[in-house]
Structures are given as C-alpha cells and as structure tokens.
Amino acid sequence: MLETSALQYAHPGQAVISFPEIKVQAGQSLLVLGKSGSGKTTLLNLLSGLLTPLRGEVVVNGTKLSALSEQAMDLFRGRNIGIVFQKPHLIAALDVRQNLELAHFFGKKKGQEIPRLLAELDIAEKAKASVLTLSEGEAQRVSIARALANSPKLILADEPTSSLDDENAEKVIRLLKTQAAKIGAALVIVTHDQRVKNQISNFIEVKRP
Numbered sequence: 001m002l003e004t005s006a007l008q009y010a011h012p013g014q015a016v017i018s019f020p021e022i023k024v025q026a027g028q029s030l031l032v033l034g035k036s037g038s039g040k041t042t043l044l045n046l047l048s049g050l051l052t053p054l055r056g057e058v059v060v061n062g063t064k065l066s067a068l069s070e071q072a073m074d075l076f077r078g079r080n081i082g083i084v085f086q087k088p089h090l091i092a093a094l095d096v097r098q099n100l101e102l103a104h105f106f107g108k109k110k111g112q113e114i115p116r117l118l119a120e121l122d123i124a125e126k127a128k129a130s131v132l133t134l135s136e137g138e139a140q141r142v143s144i145a146r147a148l149a150n151s152p153k154l155i156l157a158d159e160p161t162s163s164l165d166d167e168n169a170e171k172v173i174r175l176l177k178t179q180a181a182k183i184g185a186a187l188v189i190v191t192h193d194q195r196v197k198n199q200i201s202n203f204i205e206v207k208r209p
C-alpha cells in the first residue's frame with residue numbers, strides 16, 4: 001500500500017537526508033523513530049506529497065506521487081491520505097460533525113458514514129458540540145475521525161499522543177490500528193512516545209546526516 005525507494009531530501013542550505021526504505025502493507029502499521037531534527041516530519045511531508053523528494057520515489061496504492069501535477073496531488077491526498085497532527089487543528093467555527101463533513105468536501109467523495117465513525121471513536125454524543133468544548137483526548141479522536149472520513153489508503157500521524165495521558169494515548173493508538181486494519185490502510189506514526197512503542201513493534205529509524 002505504501003512503498004518508497006532511495007528517498008532523499010535536502011532543505012535549503014541543509015545536508016541531504018537519506019531515508020530508509022519503507023514498505024507497509026494494507027492494514028499494517030509502522031513507527032518512524034529518530035532523534036529531534038533527524039527528519040521524521042520531513043519524511044511524513046514526503047509521504048503525503050507536501051514535499052517533493054530530491055531523489056527516489058513514493059508509491060501510494062500503486063500511484064507514483066511524482067507523476068501527479070500539483071492539483072492532482074491535492075485531490076489524491078484528499079481522497080487517499082489521512083493526516084493526524086500533534087495538535088488536532090480543528091476548525092473552531094464548526095461543530096464536530098461539520099469538521100468531518102469538510103473532509104468529504106475536500107476529498108470530493110462520500111466516504112465513511114459520519115455518525116458511525118463518531119460512534120466507533122466513542123465521540124457520538126459530541127457530534128453537535130463546538131470543538132472548543134472538547135477535552136484534548138476527545139479533540140484528538142475527532143481529528144482521527146476526520147483523517148479516516150474518506151477511508152484513506154494511507155494514514156500518517158505525527159506525534160499523535162504527545163499531549164495525552166496514558167489512558168487516552170493507549171486509546172488513540174488502539175483506534176488508529178483497528179481503523180487502519182478495518183479499512184485496509186497503511187498506518188505510519190512518528191513518535192518519541194514509549195507508550196506507542198509498546199503497542200507497535202514494526203519500526204524504521206531516521207538518522208541525521
């Protein structure tokens with residue numbers, strides 16, 4: 001579902017970062033580990049087509065990202081890639097349900113049924129709530145629901161548990177794993193969090209050049 005080969009990237013004025021090969025099957029999970037500044041977020045940006053590699057290729061669900069125009073990449077991302085950030089980044093003016101509907105709008109497809117998705121993530125009773133009234137754990141579950149709304153083939157999560165307590169961190173990773181397996185997506189999680197390492201054993205390590 002996700003495959004990379006000989007991926008390299010250089011930020012302006014910085015040394016070239018070479019990334020290990022990645023291969024994640026549908027329903028499987030991979031952790032990206034590495035010291036601060038090693039290039040983990042850069043890797044996620046390459047996998048989501050937000051950055052273009054210096055060398056190498058990213059293939060998502062059989063599509064080479066380098067073959068897509070910028071516009072085609074935006075649509076491909078909306079349809080095939082779900083992204084969970086460290087902070088939820090929800091739209092404050094919209095309620096929970098509307099935040100998820102926005103993902104359908106950008107992906108230009110119907111996607112997963114929102115009430116069922118909210119129920120599976122244990123936030124159904126918050127559907128009409130302002131996102132400003134959510135706890136951190138609830139807000140992070142809404143951001144996961146938003147990432148899953150279009151049944152993506154690839155789910156990318158950047159430090160999704162860093163601001164959560166043990167119970168919520170465990171729940172968030174369990175939900176990501178179960179949902180990825182259910183919709184047949186590849187799941188890639190960047191983390192420093194030992195609690196996540198206890199739940200997922202497959203990993204690569206990014207090293208500073």
Ligand SMILES: Nc1ncnc2c1ncn2[C@@H]1O[C@H](COP(=O)(O)OP(=O)(O)OP(=O)(O)O)[C@@H](O)[C@H]1O
Pocket residue numbers: 011012014034035036037038039040041042043
């Ligand atoms: N826009 C940019 N311009 C120049 N250098 C950048 C830019 N973004 C990142 N870098 C540099 O590239 C390297 C990798 O950054 P990146 O954010 O990918 O690391 P990271 O492993 O995610 O770090 P952290 O764990 O601290 O979030 C760092 O040395 C960083 O300073």
